[in-house]
Amino acid sequence: MAHIPDKIKTIDGSKETLRLAVRITDLWFVGVADKLEQAEMVMVDSNGDEIHAICKQDQLNTWKIDLKENCTYAMHNFRVIKNDGQYKVCDHTYKLAFTRVTIVRQCELDGFPLKRYKFVEFSNVIDGQFEPGLLVDIIGVVDEVVFHHVSSRSRRVVFKLRDLSDQLLSCIIWDNYCLQFLEYLDEHESESPIIVLLTNARIKEGQGSYPPSVGNSLKASKLAINELVVQIQEFNQRLSKLGIEVRSVLTHRGQGSSQLSGSTQLSSKETYISKSEAKTISEINNICEDDDMDLNASPKALDKLLGNVLAFKIKVQPKYKNSAVLKCSSYLSLINNVLDMLPDAEACSKINVTMLDSNNPAQHESQSISITADHDPLIGLPLTPTK
The missing domain is CATH 2.40.50.140 (Nucleic acid-binding proteins)
Structure with a gap:
């Protein structure tokens, strides 16, 4: 008499001599081929219940050629382990691991569903x-x-x-x-x-x-x-x-970006300034006070920024007494947008801003914008030490 296959829903870790009839609905390989590689898959039974299975390198050498997506199989003998990793492919409490005594036999089986998508709203x-x-x-x-x-x-x-x-x-x-x-x-x-x-x-x-x-x-x-x-x-x-x-x-x-190795600019002003507050440099310094900070210890690369006006998107980390620059832009419209967000931006004086053409680094265009003296990046900050 033919043995009735175990159902995926009943797998609870109490036995490992499982006999399953399944379809592999998803299959992928992790690691370096033929070296440190393992196969991972999602298997579904005739009831539509799914479970995650892993075939590590030692067993993969035996079964790799037989494992194919969308094919149906009779499989015996697995090690049942807890499905408690950081990320889970299936919501089943357990997952299966191939062992030295696992048996895999491809066969034509009817009534096994194809991949079921789990679309999230x-x-x-x-x-x-x-x-x-x-x-x-x-x-x-x-x-x-x-x-x-x-x-x-x-x-x-x-x-x-x-x-x-x-x-x-x-x-x-x-x-x-x-x-x-x-x-x-x-x-x-x-x-x-x-x-x-x-x-x-x-x-x-x-x-x-x-x-x-x-x-x-x-x-x-x-x-x-x-x-x-x-x-x-x-x-x-x-x-x-x-x-x-x-x-x-x-x-x-x-x-x-004209080259694959480049990066695009942000697609809009709204994207650049979203979820952000406009603050002056002095306000940021007040958030991240650090008496041990040496403002004269500036990298040589910062010399190239002297005289330029830029808009920065900064993540302030008061706990660690520092700030991280997330984005930087030389676009005049974005700079004006940030200035408009500052409460005292109306009392302003005129300065010349040198804009660098991103398509031609040698070409510069002189622009004039309104900015308060309190926001001038050169006022109140020490210059890079003389070399």
């Missing part, structure tokens, strides 16, 4: 109504590309997604996901709307003035952009029916 993320550490799926239309940076050491892009409830959510993706996104923008400049589906995304809780956001996980995420998949096509149809306005022009690297 943007409003729930913003309101903090989510389980911390549980990975989710997101889908939305790109509303604005805020920033990107690509170098030999780091790659990231920040953009805003809009869902079908017209709610905006920040999305930050890194490394190869970032390159995939930027390359798509370059190849489809005039395409609209651009719909993004990101699986196994991490939710980053809001901190202080920074709202919650979502981003890719290290290897578990998959990024689909305007692909011919049912979920994207249905989203696009509902988007049209609801009449949600979609921006036709995106700020991508073709507009903000």
Whole structure:
């Protein structure tokens, strides 16, 4: 008589001689291929219940060629461990680990569901109504590309997604996901709307003035952009029916940076000054008083800034008695915007500001703006010591 398979829902750690009939709905590899590599997967049974499974390097050498996404299997013998890591792919209390005695046999099985997406409502993320550490799926239309940076050491892009409830959510993706996104923008400049589906995304809780956001996980995420998949096509149809306005022009690297290794400027004044207060240098110094600070110990690189007027976005850390510069801009409109936020900006005197053309470093343009003497970056501060 055929043995009745165990059900994923009943796995409670009491036995390890499990007999499962499953479909692998998600599969990814972590580490360096053929060296320090392990496979991770999500398996689903005929009831639609899911569990996370790990096949480490020693066992992966045996089973790697047999493990395939969307295929069905009969599997026996696992080590059952607690699903208590920092990030969880499934909400099951336990997860499975392959052992030396695990048996995997691919076979044709009917009645096993395909991947079930766990789309999260943007409003729930913003309101903090989510389980911390549980990975989710997101889908939305790109509303604005805020920033990107690509170098030999780091790659990231920040953009805003809009869902079908017209709610905006920040999305930050890194490394190869970032390159995939930027390359798509370059190849489809005039395409609209651009719909993004990101699986196994991490939710980053809001901190202080920074709202919650979502981003890719290290290897578990998959990024689909305007692909011919049912979920994207249905989203696009509902988007049209609801009449949600979609921006036709995106700020991508073709507009903000001519080279892949560059960074875009912020896409708007509102993005630059959002969640920020305007303060004078003396006010910041009062927040972060430090009697041991030597203002004469300035790096040589700061000499190049003497005589320039810039707008800085600064994170003040009174606990550590220091401040960190998050953004810097030489745009006259942004500088005026920051000045307008200062309470005493009306009593002002005229100074000349030398603006550096970002496309031609050798070319300078003289501009005149209004600024109070209290805000002059050269008044009251010691100059860099004479060399």
